[in-house]
Amino acid sequence: MIRLRSLVIAGAAVVAVTGCVAPAPSPGAFEGKAVQTAKAALSSVDTALLASATAVRGRLPQPYLETTLSSAEDSLSSIQTAFDSVQPPATATSDRLRDTLDRLLSRGSDGLAQLRIASRREDHAVVAEATRSLQQVADGLDRFEQEHSG
Amino acid sequence: MKQLLSVALGVLTAIGGFVDIGDLVTSGLVGSRFGLSLAWATLVGVVGICLFAEMSGRVAAVSGRATFDLVRERLGPRAGLANLAASFLITVLTFAAEVGGIALALELASSVNYLLWVPAAGLAVWLVIWRVRFSVLENVFGLLGLALVVFAVALWKLSPSWSDLAHQVLAPHNPSGEGLPTYFYYAIALFGAAMTPYEVFFFSSGGVEEHWTKRDIRTSRLNVFVGFPLGGLLSLSIAATAALVLLPRNIEVDALAQVGLPVAVAAGKLALAAAILGFVAATFGAALETGLSSGYAVAQYFGWQWGKLVRPREAARFHLVVLASTIAAVATILTTIDPIKVTEYSVVFSAVALPLTYLPILVISNDRDYMGDKVNGRVSNLLGSVFLVLVVVAAVAAIPLMLATKAGQ
């Protein structure tokens, strides 16, 4: 009985550990991971865009806007960190995939930071500019997701 | 007239008290990812909590004993202790999630980082438990929680196609892009959020403290059967606004700010202020309930004096447990772990622990030794048994689904 129990515990530990430290995935799995990442990043970027647009219409108080933007920024940055920590498989396609997505994520981070700063200063011109560039990032992420899923 | 007022008050507080951080986050998240196609899980959960809260209220009124008091009697000291350990840990985890929720809601109102609010929130919760009378805290936070009705107003203002929404509810299908395991994982989360065990601990302990008698059974039934379903409608409104505003924009809820966003989009600043007030009240009320429940569970297992009707000195160990739980909850959130993640885990683990609470209630409410002629009727028993099966299935499936879907990713 005791042996069975320790076996179960050991099994659970193995499952837990292998769940965390993933070795280089297969190209297919890597692509799946990339699509998941793009989807999550799109959620953050679109949140910021919606909050900003609502604020421009005078429907979102300043503290709420700032909190929404900084939490979107935080979540995008952790999404990027998580994706960057994945070892891509050694194929040219995977490298290209990683480059494309990583560039989008970085542009997204920059755009979000710009939007947050400009929103706090209530600098409408820069807000509009940041919004435009974030919209492009959102379109890019959406396209990326469409191209690589299914 | 006075009678009517007190009944109305009870129902209103039951509505406002139904929603907590688990419902807010899970409803918003599921609405933004699955539309209303999982509304059935909330509806089933509401029927379940009505059924078992009524039973535990009846047991409290007839026998004068609260739920955990009886758990040990029925399960024996050993199984009872295991049950206590699991229930206590989950209640404290939920407590932590609620404290995080208060802090996040205050951050939305102030843009001051939530971590700075956490100690203040914990202190406020503990002070209220220490000093404020039961009926006052229940009524105040229940009524303020009604501010969440703005989600229903926002839903109406969004003027959705009602037939389309009804279709999503009545003919549920899993929208493309999400695997079936993820779909059922969130079904269990909604179920766990609606049926969280602490609600029953709190409800029955409150009944014992207020010295319910057989005559109070009707009032308690009314509170449960009217208040909880209306509270469930609030949860569904939250999901529906997320489905209408966030889902089409690819926004998947991972922060409390996103849950309130549809209200601002639909109804503007004032409505959003009401939503934030509702967030604070709902999470604060639930923090009080979970904090007290952690003390109830331990004190009732060991037979210590518990409760808010006596001076704290006379329930020393009970208050010590509450104080320790508060410190643990605050410390958990101060580790900078994402409170939304804590919430998600707390509702899923609640689902795992459901049979631990609900099986003993079903058994005791059928025991003529305690209940005399107030044992369960046939309908209660039939539904109770069906739900017990559901609860066990959900509990068994929760962890494998969590591992398989990497907690719903």
Added chain:
Amino acid sequence: MTVAAGRVIDLHLHLLDRQVVDPDGRMVCKVDDLELELDERGRPYVTAILLGPRALGPRLGGRLGRWVAAIGERLAERDRPVSRIDFSLVTDIGSAIAVSRPRGRLDVIPLEDWVEEHVIARIPGSRHESE
């Protein structure tokens, strides 16, 4: 005792693990264990309610039970026997076990007294009822 004559009391079902309350309705403890003695005809009868971790531990059994009992041993004052409430004090056996002496005069829950004196009483407001 007000227990109706001829009512069969099952120790397991009606006594063990039940709540004990005092005449003021204050909760005293659970019936963690029972002390039995044999009468002259060799029939067992209950002489006292036993309480506290040292009474509960053996009933939990296994390693956990030994652990609980050991903690109880550490927490107890030296040479203090396991807390007991004489069964002659029991006045009713219902959904709770009623005893005739107030909690404060039973002197069976030293830990509650210790926590009260050293922790809770030191926090302001502990002597007042809620407002």
